[in-house]
Amino acid sequence: MEYRKLPHGREEISVIGLGTSSLAANGEKAGAQAVAYALENGVNYIDMASGEAGAFPAVGEGMAGSRKKVYLQVHFGADYTTGKYGWTTKLEDIKRSIHWQLEQLKTDYIDFGFIHCIDELVDWKSYVEGGALAYIKTLKEQGVVRHVGLSTHTPEVAGLVLDTGILDMLMFSINPGYDFERGGEFAIGSAGQRLELYRRCEREGVGISVMKSFSGGQLLAEKTSPFGRPLTRYQCIQYALDKPGVLTVLPGVRSKEDVQEILGFLKAPPQERDYSMIAGFTPANVDGTCVYCNHCQPCPAGIDVGLVNKYYDLAKAGDILAAAHYRSLEKTASCCLHCGHCESRCPFHVKQETRMGEIAQYFGK
Ligand code: SF4
Ligand code: SF4
Structure with a gap:
């Protein structure tokens, strides 16, 4: 495993992390096995913005006995208390959900407390005015939260929150489809704006953890790839890791086999990671x-x-x-x-x- 250091801290973060959006799709037991296997093989970073409540007990079980070796991204604004994922900026719902998440994960601290999925300026305003940001800051002062992060798909929102100087980590959607203005649900901002955001993060010591590195699978299939032919997972991972500021890529996994496939990236020869086939699609403003x-x-x-x-x-x-x-x-x-x-x-x-x-x-x- 290769590790990259968090600029605002001592943490050495594995370049391959885990996304848990569908971790419990094959059952909590399979999810727990996937987590345990990943940790045994050097993965030490897990994002907890899951689509399912079952991911929390799965991670809790999978990292049992290894908590100190794992860095968790926990989201303030992802609500699982109904048994399903819900998005909220309401302080009381956030508090209830954080309590529930910590209980399920069997832990009492949060390595990275994330302002969750703010894509609109109006949502950032209500997050601040409703007291959610102050709540994260209080937990940081108490040592419950170690670092503050933000997850967003919008460069403009990322820029605004970076201006506050509170961030140590940004979770951002990076893939060649979004960066090359080839469409997709979260292809927000021009190629130049997005590149400037990555450079700003690197300059200001804010690490980037990458979500949607395969554009939800869109880049992996010939029919849906905007480049006319599919890219491989390894090409997408290498593309994201080459961007300034990026510390880790977080592919979603559901089983030990999924983890094995993703970890194959570390042993793949350079030609299997080479993504230069996208060059013909370079937007004019960054050609x-x-x-x-x-x-x-x-x-x-x-x-x-x-x-x-x-x-x-x-x-x-x-x-x-x-x-x-x-x-x-x-x-x-x-x-x-x-x-x-x-x-x-x-x-x-x-x-x-x-x-x-x-x-x-x-x-x-
Ligand atoms: S011009 Fe030749 S020597 Fe110079 S950087 Fe390129 S390959 Fe290397
Ligand atoms: S191939 Fe072109 S884009 Fe890639 S590192 Fe060399 S000069 Fe830069």
Whole structure:
């Protein structure tokens, strides 16, 4: 397993986490087995925005004896007390549901307390005015909540909540269909706006956990993929992990077999993760922008082209840490031989040879 560090904390988070939207679909026992198997194999991050109340006892049972090794995203505004999922911004309903969720999970603390699914500015207003945000802050002061997060599909709402400075984590829907303006229920914001949000998160030390990485399965089937052919789960996971700020991807699982399939990503060769086939669909406003995919490797000078470009973009956007990371690389843009290989290989039309010169000049020799 690979882990990425939460910038506002000490937590090392597994790049593959678990989504629990349908965890209890095959019964709570199968769900618990899936969780236990995932934890045994290094997964340590679980999102609890489930479509079913049964996911909570399943996770409680699956992580029994391992609670300290697991980070849970618990949602303030997802109500399961009726036995089914419900969305609310009402303080009393939120309190009742949080109490119920902790009881089912057999825990007394929350690693990541999430402001749940706010997609409209008006809902954010009622969340704040109704006291739900103050409730999360109080639990944080008491040490019950360790970090505050937000789940949303809307860049504008994410920006507004980021302005408050309370977030350590953002749960956002990231996949090439949404980012490339190819439609889908939650394809909100332009490609440029979405990319700017990811860069802002990285710059401000807010980690991103990724939901809907397969666009609800839409990208995986030939009939529904907006790219004319299906993508694989591994391509979608790699795409999300290449975005700035992303710490973990949370595919939904229902069984141990589902977990096994997802964990296969970690051993998959680069060609199975390569998603450059989407390049023909790049929106005009971001055409020629590096997506850090490293399809242009190998570089004869040994430069990690994707990483050098990521640090450059982040440094230009004001990320001081990115500049320091760049300077600690063994091979920087100054090592470029201007052979033109990357530029000829880049399916996203990036003038990479020229860009290497720009990057070297920006950081100095
Ligand atoms: S230059 Fe092109 S191929 Fe290379 S990392 Fe950037 S987008 Fe990918
Ligand atoms: S142009 Fe520079 S960065 Fe690109 S492949 Fe050649 S040496 Fe590597």
